[in-house]
Amino acid sequence: MVKSVILARERKRRARNRKILFLAIFALLWGVAVYFIFPGYDDAQQPPATEYLETKPSDPSAQQPATTPSQSVENPATAPAEQPSLPPGTGTGTETATATATATSSVDKEKTSPEEDPNATSYYDDLDTQDDEVEPGSVEQEQAADGEQDTEFLPEEAQTALDILLDVADQAWRINNQFSETVVAGQQLKDILEQSGLEPAVSAALIQSFPELKTLKAGQQFYWILNKDDQLEYMNWLVSDKEERIYERQADGSYKQQVLKKQSVWKTEVIKGQIQGSFSNSMSRHGLSARQINQLATALQWQVSMNKLRKGDKFAILMQREYLGDKLTGQAKVDAIHILHGGKSYYAIQAANGAYFNVNGETLGRGFARYPLTRQPKISSHFNPARRHPVTGRVSPHKGVDFSLRVGTPIIAPSDGEVVKVAYQANGAGRYIVLKHGRNYKTVYMHLSRALVKPGQQIKRGERIALSGNTGRSTGPHLHYEFHINDRPVNPMTVKLPGNNTGLPAKERKAFLTKSKEVVRQLKL
Template identity: 60%
Template sequence: MTQHVKLARDRRRRKSRIKALIFFCAIVCIVAGGILSLKDTVEHKPEKMPEETVYQTLQNEPENNKDGETAAGKEDIDATSYDDELSDKDDEVDEIKINPNDFDLSEPLPAEAQSAIDGLLDAVDQAKRITDQFNHSVVRGDTLKDVLELSGLEDDTSKKLIASYPELKNLKPGQQLYWILDNENDLEYMNWLVSEKEERVYERKEDGKFVRQIIEKKSIWKKEVLRGSVSTSFRASLRSQGLDGRQINQLITALQWQFSMNKLKKGDDFAILISREYLENKLTGQGNVEAIHIKSQGKSYYAIQAENGRYYSRQGETLGKGFSRYPIQRQARVSSPFNPKRRHPVTKRIRPHKGVDFALPTGTPVIAPADAIVEKVAYQAGGAGRYIILRHGREYQTVYMHLSRPLVRAGQSVKRGERIALSGNTGISTGAHLHYEFHINGRPVNPLTVKLPGGNSGMQDSERRVFLARAKSVERQLKF
């Protein structure tokens, strides 16, 4: 909105000669818009843009002008693209297939027929879960907005819920949330495991309002140690131990930064400390995973939950090294913000902007914001240009578009801070910029405001002492 205000003000200041030119261009734009809206694919011709958008000139260094890939970008249109929605068709592609839950940071193991079938079933199962069902173990500092954002929900949903049910402002570490989205990606149902004695369910009714149900639980909770060894896959082994999908995801999320599931070999041992709910002696499957110990090739790996809800190694080190906010080393101006309701300036159609654009001279190094595996390096001439997709553990992916040169190959592991590409102006773009997307569970969220994983995970001294004592006792319980 402020853009439009600014545009209007700037336009008034222009001289009549330019006004006449704008008028002429507006007609050109309307005619062009009419034609283009029939086609739906819009290519920006720089010569019709300067009057359409008037901003300060890009503060780009002269090397921007050396950019030979497209002539756009040196005019006073701000650097962005209205065509950076990835299409299914790549003009060039180098990619590896990663199963989000079994992602690996090394070469995949040779698969036997049985495990291939198992993996396939897992993939179907996971694809279904990832599209509509979500769960999260609350960690300190989490708000309802942070939690629901894990499924790509905007904060209006959490605001609406909290307005009706202010208790949702007080999430506590270790509590579990489970929620489902409908086909329109709106929240349909949310289950909040408040304590072992109480559960609250929020269900959306026809009129869009949420109704709450409080369930007092008469069940008995037991802390149990489950032991097993890896059979066909880690997931299958956990499932045969009676863990449900939610608990399996919780475990894999806890381990995602430390340990790669595919490194596990048949026969590797694991032990899990879990609280389980029994109702009239029947296992209901709910509960929190408190710790896991995996022994693989003579090495022990632990993930132990602290009071704050996060998982740490035995030494109290955080398992995630975390994310940096920006995938670049220097400050850069945002030339177009994240905006799911962005409109195309010519056609006025909604063209969601699923990422954030940084105005950067071509050739600026782009760095990995966290440890990752390169999932895809590809090229789409009609939109994203050269682009890269990185996967960070089970839940996170980042996407980089309009690059001039990738510096990595698909399948390669990269460390936080490592250069992955040089920024550019490829594909359809109005100027040199980096388009950066941040996805959680396959859904784009605002990279500049999303709660970054691994942030604020440090423990206070007193808290750390409690944790280390707890870790010792967990270690004893989970010994092989």
């Protein structure tokens, strides 16, 4: 009897423990659920983060609290049209007082900042941050490939399906960090690899291991791939029609070279057709690879935009393609291309120096000025991908160069281009502008007090586009300037600027004009 009572009590105790355990697990799961359902609750209880300001001990302003993100708004005195106010009678008195205090703080920031701060910079210049304002017409995201939005010109279901596959392949080619470049006379390996944002140290290390890379010849081709860490993983160097060199990254960071002596045959071909859908899809249907399509689009970038080509536009291409037996190897050289668009002919013909010119031997590239200003400014912070934040100690890459300027200094376009975005970030870049130059180049301007251009506007070199300022999160008035090649930031002060050649010397020009006449005959449409 006693034993049965003890067993009954034990069963009750175990049942009670199971209930307690169940309730504990339920409470834990409920807490986790609440945490994820209301992720901003804890953040809402925290005081606003303060902006890091670099000050000297002797500076009286060092005793003042740093500017908060809510205070880093554009000065309404410099751009009244871009600071909308509340309608009369809207909001409470507290809201009005807050708005007034914020505006006053912004004015004070502009007025009390020195005319030129030699150390002015910012640690929040990443454009991936959410924009607070975006001008209508700004391009939020570039198309994966020029002209790929022209699917309305593809009525047949089978053709549409093919285009989708080709688009996916083309996007994958871009996403996988693949690049190609034809050597122009005077270019070095660092100039080639810089097209993908690689630092000069990478080419220097390669040349030290493989000295033959120090001397490049016009017309040679490079094709390379970056890994997920933006390191050079693979490089193919087409030395000549009969020789190809491959460089592959090893586990220890070194590179292994493979030399291929080729038994292939190169054939000169003329390919003619019409645009059906996008430019890249139209080229793909004629057997051109992504590398060759990129070469064609780059050659034409200063004359006609690929995404403006329409169904029925005609093209003719003169190229040399490599065959092994009766099969294409994928290697090719584009000698010339002729596009007939809107009743007008556009030519890009390669000269002996590797560059492309029009039929008259005139350079196609748009020249770039080194500085987007009327004078050479003082640099307050240099381009530095490995820069660290002075407070957090974390890597905070500086993807551009900072120029110390007085608020209101005119900013000019360094080259012809198109305004693709005008926007504002209170907690980052401030008011900023993005310009696109041709197909491969972009320039970015941050912390402006006022934009003088609109999205979609075509601008010329030397034209005023903005006034410098101190908007967003910055330590002082300055211009943050970025130069992008293939959507990758490079050092604006050392990059080899495109399109600055003066043309062909007299002797080369004569030979080129002879070639040009023959090309026009071969590519007649």
